[in-house]
Amino acid sequence: MLEQYSLSMPGAVYSGKGALGRIRELTEGRFKRAAVFTDRGVEQAGLLKLPMEQLKKAGVDTVVITDLPAEPDCDAAQEIVDTFRQTGADLIVAVGGGSVMDVAKLASITAGGAPSVRELLENPGLGRKSVQTLMIPTTGGTGSEATMNSIVAVPERQLKVGIVNREMMPDMVILDGSLLKHLPKKIAASTGIDALAHAVECFTSNKANPFSNLFAKEAARLIFHNIQAACEDPEAEEAKTNMLIAAFYAGVAISASGTTAVHALSYPLGGKYHIPHGVSNAMLLLPVMRFNEPACRKEFAELYDAITGEGIEDSAMTEEEKADKLLNRMGEIIRSxxxxxxxxxxxxGAEALEELVEAGLDVKRLLNNNKREISCEDARGLYLEIMR
Ligand SMILES: NC(=O)c1ccc[n+]([C@@H]2O[C@H](COP(=O)([O-])OP(=O)(O)OC[C@H]3O[C@@H](n4cnc5c(N)ncnc54)[C@H](O)[C@@H]3O)[C@@H](O)[C@H]2O)c1
Ligand SMILES: [Zn+2]
Structure with missing residues (x-):
């Protein structure tokens, strides 16, 4: 547990039924022109309609930047940032998943023309925010709307790298479950497990602290109880809103604590093989947490209590039994x-093993947060487990 800790969050967060309707009051009279960042999938799902209507009612001019790539590399992100600079917008509205929000955050701290995204990779502290951001997540999700991180792939390193800068903390957030109505099950499932990974990793991190624990625990509880309905039933708006809230809480936990070995070992799978971020984390979550169990038993038992609400009545169970039940249930959910x-x-296949081990062990920023140290042999064993 850290001796000192802090809590950072976006300035204003709105959720609940019809939350998108808040856009007008948030923007009217405050902003002249909004650059709306999104991608083709989100646009084709018709998700821009309501935000655009609201901005129009607020008298805010709009420029839409629609061609954001999925899980961008640093050069693709730079192109979008350059396009944004031509717009003269004084507000960025990001409507999309982590891919869209991460680029929007980079644009918000580089609008003056510098630094470049590659410069930020070398020296993440360089950028200063000059344009406010309104984040509207449509996957539930990365929690990027609550973090000061932006993750880009670096092609020559075949890795994904997190740029962390306080200035990227979003200013306003809207969590509206109606946006997830037509989110394909495949994407809802993997992005939802990404949020669960954030919660469980932050709760078991060397950087865990009272602030992050509060948010991580509640995020995990919400995900255990809502992910299946949110993925299976397009009409389950409440479950979808709960997933958005959970992803947001898990993002808050990331800012206060930090992810661990699941995300570390997952980065080369995204960077080199372009496996979607949520999918590679979903593959690694259970193997890594089973490996971590001897070092994280107490935390798993505590999570079990939070999720089941069985804490006191079930005091006959040992920590080991609770940890085992938690991990079994997590496995059942992921399989379902x-x-x-x-x-x-x-x-x-196996030919990729040694390169993966080397690249995964290079993500020291996150491996240092893992309670159980991961040797070369351990990393090999974990990658082999997901090669079967
Ligand atoms: N900054 C952070 O704190 C943070 C944390 C975790 C992950 N990430 C990054 O986020 C990215 C992944 O983001 P993601 O998992 O949200 O996925 P994504 O943004 O890449 O979106 C995946 C796909 O889903 C589609 N889509 C999104 N919402 C939809 C909706 N409601 N209906 C229909 N289609 C929809 C998109 O068009 C896209 O094709 C990765 O680059 C990852 O590294 C960032
Ligand atoms: Zn993640």
Missing amino acids: LEIPSSLSAFGI
């Missing part, structure tokens, strides 16, 4: 969502 569980589904 039918997310690919083996790298073989992506044509990746």
